[in-house]
Amino acid sequence: EKSEKENPMRELRIRKLCLNICVGESGDRLTRAAKVLEQLTGQTPVFSKARYTVRSFGIRRNEKIAVHCTVRGAKAEEILEKGLKVREYELRKNNFSDTGNFGFGIQEHIDLGIKYDPSIGIYGLDFYVVLGRPGFSIADKKHKTGCIGAKHRIGKEEAMRWFQQKVTKTWQPISTNDSFCFHGFCTSNCGFATYHKIHAIWKAFLKIPICSFPF
Numbered sequence: 001e002k003s004e005k006e007n008p009m010r011e012l013r014i015r016k017l018c019l020n021i022c023v024g025e026s027g028d029r030l031t032r033a034a035k036v037l038e039q040l041t042g043q044t045p046v047f048s049k050a051r052y053t054v055r056s057f058g059i060r061r062n063e064k065i066a067v068h069c070t071v072r073g074a075k076a077e078e079i080l081e082k083g084l085k086v087r088e089y090e091l092r093k094n095n096f097s098d099t100g101n102f103g104f105g106i107q108e109h110i111d112l113g114i115k116y117d118p119s120i121g122i123y124g125l126d127f128y129v130v131l132g133r134p135g136f137s138i139a140d141k142k143h144k145t146g147c148i149g150a151k152h153r154i155g156k157e158e159a160m161r162w163f164q165q166k167v168t169k170t171w172q173p174i175s176t177n178d179s180f181c182f183h184g185f186c187t188s189n190c191g192f193a194t195y196h197k198i199h200a201i202w203k204a205f206l207k208i209p210i211c212s213f214p215f
Contacts, residue, residue: 008134009133009134009135009152010133010152011133011134012131012132012133012154012158012159012162013131013132013133014072014076014077014080014129014130014131014132015072015130015131015132015136016070016071016072016076016129016130017070017071017072017076017077017079017080017127017128017129017130018068018069018070018071018126018127018128018129018130019037019040019041019068019069019070019071019079019125019126019127020048020066020067020068020125020126020128021033021036021037021066021067021068021123021124021125021126022048022065022066022126023065023066023067023123024057024059024065024066025058025059025063025065026063026064026065030047030064030065030066030067032119032120032121032123033067033123034047034067035120036109036114036120036123036125037067037068037069038069039114040069040079040109040112040114041069041071041075041079042075043069043071045067045068045069046067046068046069047064047066047067048064048065048066048067048068049061049062049063049064049065050062050063050064050065079112080127080129082112082113083104083106083112083125083127084104084167086106086111086112087104087106089167091104091163093156093160096156096159096160096163097156098155098156099153099154100131100153100154100155100156100158100159101128101129101130101131101159102128102129102131102159102163103126103127103128103129104126104127105124105125105126105127106124106125106127107124108122108123108124109122109123109124109125110122112125131154131159131162132154133152133154135148135152136148
């Protein structure tokens with residue numbers, strides 16, 4: 001009999017990738033942010049409105065303050081890989097939610113390979129990944145909506161293991177001498193050994209829980 005790991009219904013996959021840029025105000029800045037998402041995804045982004053009025057920030061209710069875009073399929077995995085490359089394929093445990101999803105942010109969108117345009121400027125970008133399994137769509141049906149069983153749901157630890165395996169097998173590039181750099185520790189002299197050692201000492205000093213690569 002096939003084990004639980006070999007069951008194709010248990011396989012994790014990326015259901016969707018949500019990209020968000022929050023400007024905090026409507027106007028020209030928000031329009032330029034929409035152009036950034038359009039260049040990155042090739043899709044028409046959607047504007048988000050403020051739910052409440054916040055006078056201290058100058059935000060009014062129903063005012064457009066952010067723009068977001070939802071990507072699926074191979075395009076989502078391609079954009080996600082670019083974002084993780086900027087983050088050096090490292091995420092903290094706090095980046096993962098209890099429902100098996102994770103998110104992170106980058107400070108400059110030009111790090112994703114988009115050419116800098118002085119008329120647009122530089123914007124930060126939020127990534128949020130929703131993981132799923134075959135059969136999850138039953139909870140999204142309008143008629144005869146079903147419930148996902150407790151054993152079929154995705155937990156935080158399971159999402160972290162999936163991320164580690166995905167990084168080491170698919171996304172993490174191999175250097176010319178066929179050696180990997182895991183979790184800030186270099187297994188060979190790849191030219192970045194000094195950086196990795198300093199980075200590892202810094203993490204150990206601050207005692208920040210990191211979920212990136214297995215040792």
